[in-house]
Amino acid sequence: MKKIKLLCLSSVLIVSLSAFAGCSSSKEKVSNDKNTEAQSSTYKPVTITVDLLRNGKGEKVTETFKAPPKKAVALGDEFTDILLDLGLEKNIVGRTENGCKAVRTTFNDVRKNVPVLADKNLSQEKLLSVQPDFIIGWDSNFSDKKFGKEFCEKNGISIYTPKFTGDHATIQDLYTDYITLGQIFNVSSKAEARVKDMKAKVSKVQDKIKTVKNDPQKIFIYDSGENAPFTGCQGLPGDLIKIAGGKNIFDDIDKGWANVSWEEVVKRNPQVIIIMNYGTSDAEKKEKFLYSNPALKDVEAIKNKRVYPITLTDVEGSAGTAEVVNDLAKAFYPSVFNN
The missing domain is CATH 3.40.50.1980 (Nitrogenase molybdenum iron protein domain)
Known part of the structure; x- marks a missing residue:
């Protein structure tokens, strides 16, 4: 008999706890719903x-x-x-x-x-x-x-x-x-916060190179093409070259990207060549081509071995763009950053 009573009491206790839990869960759900509504109400179209x-x-x-x-x-x-x-x-x-x-x-x-x-x-x-x-x-x-x-x-x-x-x-x-x-x-x-951080990084680079801005290095962006090079002219790539203290040799072309001739590259004689790096062995292949191209043998960037790969996505605009400004400036003015 005692066993039956104990079972009954246990059943009542379980039901009571379940009801309490259900009530608690219901209150929690209502609370979560209200939080969601509150978040939605703070959104400005x-x-x-x-x-x-x-x-x-x-x-x-x-x-x-x-x-x-x-x-x-x-x-x-x-x-x-x-x-x-x-x-x-x-x-x-x-x-x-x-x-x-x-x-x-x-x-x-x-x-x-x-x-x-x-x-x-x-x-x-x-x-x-x-x-x-x-x-x-x-x-x-x-x-x-x-x-x-x-x-x-x-x-x-x-x-x-x-x-x-x-x-x-x-x-x-x-x-x-x-x-x-x-x-x-x-x-x-x-x-x-991210914009503030990016601006601070860019500003730091510009402070570093302010003494060399009056005599900017001449820069050639090499993306691809062996018969006729495809290069960056305007747009974000061109702006980053300028911010990093360089002078894009094809900034007179009013396009983001354009095909030019090797003859014109030689004529404008860049001091630094920036390779757009697509990853894997892409940059290595491009660098090897540039150094082996007889037409470029007298170009300053080739003679002085100043050819540098830069991540394409960062140059075109990405989370790493502020960092690439620093990479470019280091490539243009290594002595400034070594001091």
């Missing part, structure tokens, strides 16, 4: 205008965000790293690798957690399989042949093309993109 390339012509598209994107896709290593730099790993559902294996090591471990949707040519089907609500990439990614305006609108995808990718972009555009993305994803404090 963000309206942006992006420039797209469609059929060879520019087109402006307006996007309004009423909440932070939850399923972002980054079309390129540099864009992935910027989102990671803002602490948005949980907001990224996929990325593409643009073939440039040379990226800063800062986010290598974290980047592994972001699914690779494609190496380069991402299909519409594969993109939609992760149900994205936001895509960041070059304007060419949003041409009619890929993920055009109508396709993105139909599938509820917001578009973002960074200002720093423009043919006449400056490092200020990179800062602006950080601030804008901070507003879009509701991480403004993080974005502002």
Whole structure:
């Protein structure tokens, strides 16, 4: 009889505890819901205008965000790293690798957690399989042949093309993109802190080289091409050369990138050649070609062995751009940094 009573008492106790736990769980859920509502209520709608390339012509598209994107896709290593730099790993559902294996090591471990949707040519089907609500990439990614305006609108995808990718972009555009993305994803404090840090690093370099600015080194950017070199002229690469105290020998060409001739390179006689490094053995192959090219044997950069590889993604704009300013300045003025 005592055993039966004990069992009954135990059952009552279990039911009571379960009811209490259920009540506690219910209160906790209500509390969490309120926190979520509070977070949503603090979000200020963000309206942006992006420039797209469609059929060879520019087109402006307006996007309004009423909440932070939850399923972002980054079309390129540099864009992935910027989102990671803002602490948005949980907001990224996929990325593409643009073939440039040379990226800063800062986010290598974290980047592994972001699914690779494609190496380069991402299909519409594969993109939609992760149900994205936001895509960041070059304007060419949003041409009619890929993920055009109508396709993105139909599938509820917001578009973002960074200002720093423009043919006449400056490092200020990179800062602006950080601030804008901070507003879009509701991480403004993080974005502002990163911009402040980048500006401090750039300022430190400029203070270091202020004594040599009146006699800038002549710089040639070598991306690719053996018959006719493909080089950086304007845009962020050109601005970084200037910030680091150099003089781009092709800054008179009003394009971001352009094909030139070896004859013109020789004529302009660069003192330093910067190789765009795509990773693996890419830089080594390019360096070997430049040193073995008989047409360049009398160029100062070749004679004095001043050919340096620089990470492509950082030169085009990424989380490591402020650091690359320091790398460039060291290549231009080694004696200044050795003192």
